[in-house]
Amino acid sequence: MLTWPKGLLQLVLLHTAWKMGSGQLHYSVLEESQRGTFVGRIAQDLGLEVSDLVPRMFRMLSKGEKDYFEVNVQNGILFVNSRIDREELCAKNADCVVHLEVIVEKPLRFFHVEVEIKDINDNAPIFSEREQILSIAELITSGTQFLLEGASDADIGTNALLAYKLSPNNHFSLDSGTDEDESKSIVLVLNIALDREESPVHHLVLTATDGGEPKLTGTVQLVIHVLDVNDNPPVFNQAVYKIKLLENTASGTLVTDLNATDLDEGINGEISYFFSNKLPLNFKNTFSINSNTGEIRVIGKLDYEDIKFYELQIVAEDKGSSALSGHCKLLIEVLDMNDNIPEVSVNSLSVPLPEDDTPGTVVAIISASDKDSGTNGQVSCFLWPTEQPFRLVSTFKNYYSLIVGAPLDREEVAEYKIVVTVQDQGIPPLSSSISLLVPISDVNDNAPAFTQPSYTVFVKENNPPGAHIFTVSASDPDVAENALITYWIDEKLWPLSSYISVHSENGKLYALQPLDYEELKLLEFQVRAKDAGLRSLCGNVTVQVFVMDENDNAPAVSRRNEENLILLMVPVMPGHIVGKIHALDADSGYNAWLSYELVEESSGPWAVGQYSGEVSTKYSLDGSEGSKIQSVLVLVKDHGKPQLSATATLSVSLVTNTHAIKTDIHLPRSGESFMPLVDLVNIYLIIAICSVSSLFLLAILIYVALRCHCKAKETMVYGPGTATLVCASEVGSWSYSNRQSHILAGVSAEAGAKSDLMIFSPNVPVSVNNGEFMNGTEMPPDSAKEHNFIGYFIFIDKFIL
Template structure:
């Protein structure tokens, strides 16, 4: 029957047990109950809904070999499943309890149920033999006592309390007393001395009755033979001996040396010792007795967990005729030692454990068992190493819950492997361990991250469409779908669908069309990466694609291809600057660095500046020059690979100082490719010439310095790469920086289009296209005052 307290205390205890996820019930049932006998409403008593027993995977575990009980999952009733024999389960133990463990899932909870097996009077008293034979000498005085073998009853309590009754007779009566072990004994008392001649044999019936309801009885025939002579039985110095032995007592160890005394003499005094028939066989296999000396020794290993108490009935019998005997009891208590290693079991475990599990989550249910008793059977359970994010919480009777004690992060630790150790309190303590592996399952808590926040890519112009130019890569420490990354280009800042694409899976960047440095020098955009988790997380990186120049534009003269006429008054001194050729190249850097030279067969007395384009005389020209009109063919080449070039033709006419100059002279190239200059000695011309010379000298010094520190390199082909500073010319000019670069070719684009050739003619007046006379000094372009920077490469314009 249910033994919970009544009223409000019962409700409070039930509620507390439910909140803790564990509890304990106590029922009782009679042994030999039929199958289906009601035991208790276990679901109701545990606070479980009957309708949820199956969904919550209700199950009951018993610690025995047989399933004596079962639960009806339809109504939650605990009933008897098979026959229960209390004597078979618990023998003479006063408390006979079966332990049941109840486990439910979702959420995980467990309960402990005890079912006490009540004894019923189903065993009658039993004597060890059908008859007992006593030999009693005549002339024994009245009051002499004879110890009889009593009956045994397998029941306990009042069901095993025996009373004895002797069949009616004139010579004997019974004296029932209590020994020190509180077990009933039967003593036959001689009331009237026996006379062998009157009756040599007496037949009596001894009846034993238990205290159960209904009462059960057992009988034995007493055959009493009347003998002569030997009238003194052996006598022990005490009727009960109590001995304590450690369970590790070695075989052959002495337990006790019994010594009985017989007052007779001669053969009637000699005696032998032996076990009574009441001693069980396995007791006789554990202890041995020396029939001559009465020594009792251990002959087999003792085990407290098997049997912790022995009751030995010893008989001392003399060798008289007839022999007389006396019985005593040797009660042996076995003392426990710490000889059983505690065991640990995992009753239930929930893995893998999500990394976002809340603190206090029950991961596993663990139980410990130690067969020892007392302090040797008390255990404690702990984890090793101590740094794991779990702890053990004691529930009841050596049951523990493994709960989460700290937050988890799968990216730092993907699984935890630790040892659960159980240790008893004995001296020395014994322990055992099991290893638990708790894998952590992933959630999408990490966004993809690129290997660097920004990338710089250099691509040569005129790349083939669809060329792979770079690969971006993002990493996600999550796993499975949470780490599956796809890429795309964010076109919110600038539509790039005609220029760049990215492969969604590999992160490879492709140039969709051929890039032209002269049209587009920089592409800047963001590449985004997202994972496949729920919810989706994203990351981004900035990509800068710099287009690198190739020598795909030849130098171009912005003026006419016709010859240009220059009038000079002879004589002319050596080194006289006649004019300046100016060409433009649409490329940049090394590819736009121009060099001027005269074709050999047309050089004559003329020379041209290699990088300045200035045309000057090599020696004095006088009035005696044979050719009054001379043509100069100037070749303009860049420094690219392959090298591209263009030509310009210049005509020089020599006149004497007395020749008349007509006002209708036309200069077909004036205003476009060359500018006539008046050779007047003025301050501006001197300043311009000095400035050009000084800056040219400075450029030469810079050229020499850079040649000492930088080796010429080829600029990179299209493809992946980092932003680098490349020395692209033989004079050490820097072709790229991390910012946008422009070509600077000595003059601005506007000036270059209008003034490609500058002529210095000191004495000849210059006429404009409209026929007006203009001072040569006034026609000097600003470009004449600028220093040719072609030999300096590319200048970074901020």
């Protein structure tokens, strides 16, 4: 091995770096450079910070079998790692390049680096044998040429450019002119005819010198035997034959038919053909020659990718006693065919891919190659199916980046199967494919959603504590913790924790205490659902819980009916109203609809209004009636199921003159006009009837006003306050309650009733099953059209008769 001076090595070492395509660098280094020889500052030339090489997982891959180069990640310098023999690596190829691939991550980038291996003159010319033996007949005329086997030099370029020199002699000289194929043939020229008797053997030295610096030489001994008689050698009709053959030509195909002639006669003119002994063995295994006819045929496999050019030395020799020979050169060019399928491989793949990755994100780096040349080796790469959020971008030559081309959504497609196909441009085109599986990882981009914007729930009062009244359910299309939902009640506006609770995992709503319709009619609140993602998302739904009345309150009769004695002066006409029973029921609806009837035992001359509670006479009464004080027993019943009742006793005293009236009855003073008790009662009745009529008229006016107001305002604000259900009917009136009831609306910021009298036409339907309200039943809003109401619900704070 030659040792190069340090200064000369620095002058010879070429360091050139430039960027091509998506990041190609080109360096050059001399072969046989010592380990550690500087090649280039690869980190600087690639635009990378030296401090980022380790964090970004800088790595370099070599396509060859050996790692000739290595990068110092501490300073970013590319240096020689092992001995490089250009002749071993690239043989006689003029371009000797080592391909390197550099990959860094965060973000993922790919670079292609080429290092050209420069030749040095480290191989001397070598002859195949130590001596060459020639037989030359005497009397051969001067100018006759004899082909010599030349030397070979493993180097290339000027280092392999050989010059030949013959040792001084009187008979021979060298002719190393250039053939048509620009390759030198060494020809020994006879200048002066030989005389066997003078000198039967000639010993010469042939020296080959290359063109390198310093020059290297090789020698061979030439032994020339002078023969007698046969003085005409065979001659080919042309010195060089050129043939083109397609690769993969079938075995047995005729290449050419050589033709040589000999001017001698008889056996001295018979010619045999054969390959030169210096022909490489693989050439002899690929072609055959017929020794008698000179036909050359293919006997092996021609492969353009292995050998593109064959040079065959052919010898034609006569059969004279002193055989003479002629020579020619057969040059065979192998033509490329599209016989190699393109290859595609994945250099880097980053999966799974988060669904929120932006378009332009690199998913994989793909390389494609084809061993053919020309258009047969030009490849194109494409994806299948084409309708997908990915695309290929060409980075350098046959390197591609698979990038995100459109937004991703894991809830629509959880993973993609991508087929990458590479196809050459040969005729017919050849192709190959690989499949990539790209799973999409979930991010928390979907909030929990309820099936309905709101729920309406009906619950009968007097429910057991902790009763399950309804279940809300939300769904989240995300996965894992991003879809894990918890529920809670929003109590920012109203403290509902003493009434309602929700199970945090399954959304079940529970009534924590018995609900009392007379105390609470409506609970309106929001249930919120939150997922467990790192950036949690929420959804909410409004729940309206209507408390349904049950007949749990018996009618209550005012005790003033029994505390006072009613004085009735006789005679009295039939139908005369004696008094009225005052009764209340804390329930509502049918449960508070009261009817009155007399107990049979005490009916007598009395009658009571079924729905008004007014006690009147059935026929005329006079002083002949029996007892002066009579008791009227009235039974008050509601219409609930089960039916509840109460009794009231009315005491009536029949008087025939005003002197029998007790002293607590007002008598006119002197000078005042006397008003009979009957007229006083009638006046009270008239005043009561006018009051009720006025209230009824006022209720109608307010109802009309609220109906007009509701059309302009979609939602009604509810708040806590007193409320009692009142319904007008053809046969009577609901009784009125002065008990306190509330409506708690968790979605309203206003509280308190707006007025003492409010007519309410409910927009929430009531579901009736066999005359009873359904417990804990959600009713759809549209079902309100399917139910008929007896009247309008009137909510008032307090009613005073």
